[in-house]
Amino acid sequence: MKTGVGLPVFPGVSIGPAVVYRKSERTLPVSSGDPAVEQAKFDAARETAREQLTALYEKAKVELGEEKAAIVEVQMLMLEDLDYLDGVAMAIEGGAAAAIAALDTGEEFAEIFAAMDDEYMNARSADIRDMSHRIYDILCGNVGFQLPEGSFLLVAEDLAPSETIQLPREKILAFVTRQGSSSSHTAILARTLNIASLVQANIELEDAENCEILAVDGFTGNWYIDPDEETMAMLKAKQAEAAAARNALEAYRGKESITKSGKKVILAANIGCPEDAEAAIAGDAEGVGLMRSEFLYLGRDTLPTEDELFEAYKKVAEIMGDRPVVIRTLDIGADKQVSYMGLDKEENPALGLRGLRICLTREEIFRPQLRAIYRASAYGNLHVMFPMVASVWELKASKVLCAKIRAELEEEGIPTKEVPIGVMVETPAAAVLAHELAKEAAFFSVGTNDLTQYTLAVDRQNAKLGEFYVPYHPALLALMAHIAKSANEAGIWAGICGELGADPKMQEKFIEMGYTELSMAPGRILETRKLVCESEV
Amino acid sequence: MKEFKHVIADPLGMHARPAGMLVKAVAPYASKITITAPTGTADAKRLMALMRLAAKQGMELTVTVDGADEEKAAAELQAFLAANL
Numbered sequence: 080m081k082t083g084v085g086l087p088v089f090p091g092v093s094i095g096p097a098v099v100y101r102k103s104e105r106t107l108p109v110s111s112g113d114p115a116v117e118q119a120k121f122d123a124a125r126e127t128a129r130e131q132l133t134a135l136y137e138k139a140k141v142e143l144g145e146e147k148a149a150i151v152e153v154q155m156l157m158l159e160d161l162d163y164l165d166g167v168a169m170a171i172e173g174g175a176a177a178a179i180a181a182l183d184t185g186e187e188f189a190e191i192f193a194a195m196d197d198e199y200m201n202a203r204s205a206d207i208r209d210m211s212h213r214i215y216d217i218l219c220g221n222v223g224f225q226l227p228e229g230s231f232l233l234v235a236e237d238l239a240p241s242e243t244i245q246l247p248r249e250k251i252l253a254f255v256t257r258q259g260s261s262s263s264h265t266a267i268l269a270r271t272l273n274i275a276s277l278v279q280a281n282i283e284l285e286d287a288e289n290c291e292i293l294a295v296d297g298f299t300g301n302w303y304i305d306p307d308e309e310t311m312a313m314l315k316a317k318q319a320e321a322a323a324a325r326n327a328l329e330a331y332r333g334k335e336s337i338t339k340s341g342k343k344v345i346l347a348a349n350i351g352c353p354e355d356a357e358a359a360i361a362g363d364a365e366g367v368g369l370m371r372s373e374f375l376y377l378g379r380d381t382l383p384t385e386d387e388l389f390e391a392y393k394k395v396a397e398i399m400g401d402r403p404v405v406i407r408t409l410d411i412g413a414d415k416q417v418s419y420m421g422l423d424k425e426e427n428p429a430l431g432l433r434g435l436r437i438c439l440t441r442e443e444i445f446r447p448q449l450r451a452i453y454r455a456s457a458y459g460n461l462h463v464m465f466p467m468v469a470s471v472w473e474l475k476a477s478k479v480l481c482a483k484i485r486a487e488l489e490e491e492g493i494p495t496k497e498v499p500i501g502v503m504v505e506t507p508a509a510a511v512l513a514h515e516l517a518k519e520a521a522f523f524s525v526g527t528n529d530l531t532q533y534t535l536a537v538d539r540q541n542a543k544l545g546e547f548y549v550p551y552h553p554a555l556l557a558l559m560a561h562i563a564k565s566a567n568e569a570g571i572w573a574g575i576c577g578e579l580g581a582d583p584k585m586q587e588k589f590i591e592m593g594y595t596e597l598s599m600a601p602g603r604i605l606e607t608r609k610l611v612c613e614s615e616v
Numbered sequence: 617m618k619e620f621k622h623v624i625a626d627p628l629g630m631h632a633r634p635a636g637m638l639v640k641a642v643a644p645y646a647s648k649i650t651i652t653a654p655t656g657t658a659d660a661k662r663l664m665a666l667m668r669l670a671a672k673q674g675m676e677l678t679v680t681v682d683g684a685d686e687e688k689a690a691a692e693l694q695a696f697l698a699a700n701l
Contacts, residue, residue: 149633156636160663188664197670199631206632207664 081290081304085255085280087297088266089602092318093232093253093275094311097293097304099284100235110176121167121177124217129158131213153203154210163188163211178218185211193419198384205380232295234287238265248272253295255280255287255302260548262528262539262578270581270600271355277302279542328605331612332363338614342590346607347403347598349576353391356398358601363608366403366460368524368598369503369576370395372448373410381419382444388451396459403460405524405576405598406452407503409444410434410466420444429538434467439476449484456496464501464524469508474500474519503576505529510558517569523562524598527577531555550579556588563593574598583610591616617682618690622697629672632663634701639663641696647683649693660693 110117132155139148157163163184170180189204189211230250237258252274254265259278269276275297286304287293294303294314298321303310336344347368348359352375359367375383375391383391395404411417412425412433420441425431438445452463465477478500488495502509502516505526509516513523527550532539534555537547549555559575566573574596579585581599586607589597597607626634630653642649642660649660653675658665660679671677679697681690 153632153636156632156639156663159639161659162662162664191668192664195668195670199628200667200670203632203667 080307080310081286082306082310083281083302084300085277085282085302086261087300088261088276088278089269089274089297089600091273091275091297091321092295092314093297094292094294094306094314094318095252096227096229096231097234097255097287097290098227098231099288100233100238101284110174110179112174114171114174117171117175117177117180118168120218121171121181121214124177124181124214125158127217128210128213129155131217132158150206153206154213157207157210163207178215181211181214181218185214193380198381201381208380232293234282234284234293236284237263253277253297255282255293255295257282257284258542260539260542260545267349267600268351270602271349271351271358273358273600273602328609331605331608334608334612336365336608336611338590338611338616340616342616343595344590344611345403345574345596346604346611347405347574347576347596348601348604349598350395350601353394353398355601356395360398362601362604364402364601364604366405366596366598367395367399368405368574368580368596370404370406371410372406372408376409376411376417379417379419382447385447385451385454388448389454392451392455392461393458396455396461399459401460403462405462405464405501405522407464407466408435408438408448408452411437429532435465435473435477436467438465439473442480445480446484449481450488453481453485453488453495453498454493456498457494461496462499462501462522464503464522466503466526467506467529468502468504468516469506471512471515471519474502474516478519504562505533505577507534507558510534510562513562513565514568517565517571520571522571523566523573524596525559525562525573525575525577525580525594527555527559527575527579530558530577531579534558550582551585559589560592563589567593572596581607583607586610587614587616590614617680618686619678619680620690620694622677622679622694622701624671624673624675624677624701626701627673629675630666630669630701632667635663635666637700638666638696642689642693645681645683645685645689645692647681647686647689649679649681649689652678652680 132151136148136151139151166184167180170184171177185207189207192200192204192207195201230252232253232255233251234255237256254269254276256265256278257280259265263278266278275295277295277300280302282302290304292305294306296314336346345365347366348362348364349369350356350359350367351371375388392406412428412431452461455461468474481500485495499521501522501524502520503526504510504523528539531550535552537544539548563573572595575589575594576598580597581603639661651658651660653669653671655669655671658669679693
């Protein structure tokens with residue numbers, strides 16, 4: 080047995096086999112120096128790729144149908160393309176190693192297709208990349224990331240949002256990462272999925288790779304590799320106890336969240352993708368207080384189309400029915416990057432072109448999202464809110480665009496509903512100006528993670544700054560009191576959608592300040608309702 | 617040299633699949649076969665070049681076949697386009 084600690088981000092106990100996720104650490108073969116040898120290597124790898132794709136095609140045809148299989152077929156055809164093969168041969172002739180020639184030539188073609196004025200052809204660049212990466216991987220001897228049949232605990236150095244999104248979420252029992260923080264995306268995902276997880280764990284990836292059983296205690300932050308009998312018994316007992324506590328909370332399901340003095344609070348869920356709305360319902364959320372819409376933009380090679388966005392929002396609207404759903408418009412930038420938007424690399428992305436700033440400068444990105452939201456508004460109770468607002472004009476400009484888009488849709492004969500427009504208060508400027516913004520906004524929702532980071536000038540991704548990231552800082556609480564007061568005076572509602580909204584040590588204080596909505600991971604709602612119902616405030 | 621015209625009927629235009637089938641269909645012939653769309657000209661034996669035409673439904677393609685087996689190639693290609701594009 081080996082044991083150690085990490086920072087727990089969700090309570091609970093998980094026990095099972097471990098899978099180690101490593102970023103592809105490929106060993107790049109250097110060129111032999113002989114073009115003929117490199118060409119032979121490439122030809123052999125292409126043959127292997129052809130065999131792999133043929134097998135994949137047959138499998139896809141049976142399991143997914145002809146249409147999905149055609150996607151594989153396109154890659155098989157590209158593998159035969161003379162322009163591609165000529166390009167590779169020329170690169171090899173010029174001294175490149177076979178692997179590099181395969182990859183770079185693929186990239187050249189992918190870029191040509193990505194730049195074409197044709198949506199269908201733009202999407203083909205992903206096929207070209209997939210195809211050339213396959214050859215590259217074969218030449219580098221990369222076996223890829225193997226997942227076991229059943230459920231597992233995922234161990235990694237760190238996980239990027241684009242990586243977590245590709246994982247089979249229903250099979251993951253826990254995340255254990257060596258880096259990350261309690262507000263990193265892995266932590267947020269763990270809370271959405273209700274799985275015990277650790278960040279900043281002092282676990283060696285090699286040890287996890289070679290273990291039979293990994294156990295995580297999300298109450299204490301301990302991890303155990305191949306726990307002994309005594310430890311296993313202790314963990315199993317804890318697991319049973321946690322399950323019993325969850326069952327006890329079921330008494331609060333379907334109840335209103337009202338304090339003893341009669342203050343009613345809406346307890347809503349934070350979600351990332353349409354599937355999470357099911358989790359919100361399962362957690363008995365009274366609405367969605369924050370839909371992080373950027374997740375529809377991650378883990379892909381092109382912008383999602385208006386129709387794709389519409390379908391996603393419509394799905395959430397329909398699942399939630401009458402319950403309010405607050406969609407936060409795209410918040411790309413900072414720790415969430417996508418290559419296809421062609422954003423410049425920034426010295427200081429947290430203070431850079433992100434959130435509403437991208438949307439206001441890149442209308443071609445913002446417009447389809449707003450159109451999709453308004454189109455979906457007819458199917459439920461949608462609200463929209465803008466991230467990273469710092470000035471009143473930004474909100475005014477966005478409202479003008481919203482009105483224009485709604486009028487356009489009406490003219491096109493597409494039904495829409497009134498969509499209340501709110502501000503995600505997460506810059507100190509917006510907090511200080513809350514009384515001004517309240518005249519223009521239909522509601523506020525405080526993003527405490529960024530508001531803490533910007534107020535205290537503490538980078539929340541920097542694990543070394545942990546002790547300086549103080550969410551109970553009096554400066555932050557003073558801002559939060561001002562935000563609630565400004566909202567109440569203007570007759571609009573104010574909520575909290577950051578991690579602090581789920582903090583049982585703070586919830587009563589926030590209700591006292593005048594917040595009437597708290598949005599959190601779906602798994603926290605019932606316990607919060609218990610707290611609210613037992614509260615005297 | 618043989619030359620004929622074909623107007624694209626496929627609602628998706630010259631997308632990857634028919635382009636790939638076209639490449640396969642003309643591969644056995646020695647003749648040089650070029651396809652000209654309003655968007656450019658491509659060697660019919662080269663998939664990515666064909667796709668880069670981004671030829672859409674309703675566009676007129678001019679096909680030229682030049683070589684020893686041009687008669688047979690042109691006839692087959694004409695039939696292929698009528699059936700698949």
